[in-house]
Amino acid sequence: MACRISELVIKCRDPRRLAAFWCEVLGFTVLETDYGAVAALPPEGFGGSQPTLVFIPTTEPTVGGLPLHFDVNATDRNQDAELERLLELGARPADIGQTGEESWHVLVDPEGNEFCLLRTRLS
Structure with a gap:
């Protein structure tokens, strides 16, 4: 087990x-x-x-980012619609050196913790 x-x-x-x-x-x-x-x-x-x-x-002050981050997938809409919803909730885009060719979006939550919105839609 x-x-x-x-x-x-x-x-x-x-x-x-x-x-x-x-x-x-x-x-x-x-x-x-x-x-x-x-x-x-x-x-x-x-x-x-x-x-x-x-x-x-x-x-305690946060030094650097969290040692892990969340990856999330939309379940009932496409990635663009979910990105818009997350931004309305208070997420902000984050630049960690992306090329712009990635299939995901890097965001931060209201306390600055990074997370990624992946393209694949889960059911």
């Missing part, structure tokens, strides 16, 4: 804001805790096929 990722824990300055952003991006639900963390629960709830995101408050 192998393990499965059930939660991803992300340190951030404003857990409520970042959880709200990612809940809108992913179609998750915000769940506040009594210890300052805010969880983003996938539609099927905890323990489903997608991990729960847990945003915990920190005052």
Whole structure:
């Protein structure tokens, strides 16, 4: 038997804001805790096929980018429409040296964490 990722824990300055952003991006639900963390629960709830995101408050400065980043795929629209939606939610384009020929878009969330919007549409 192998393990499965059930939660991803992300340190951030404003857990409520970042959880709200990612809940809108992913179609998750915000769940506040009594210890300052805010969880983003996938539609099927905890323990489903997608991990729960847990945003915990920190005052530590972010040095460089996160050691990992999310790649997301649209599920109900094409990449251009999803890019427009993400930008309306508060994502911003990021330049990390792309050539312009990539099939993905590099963005940052409201706290400046990089993520990529891939072209392939998942169902």
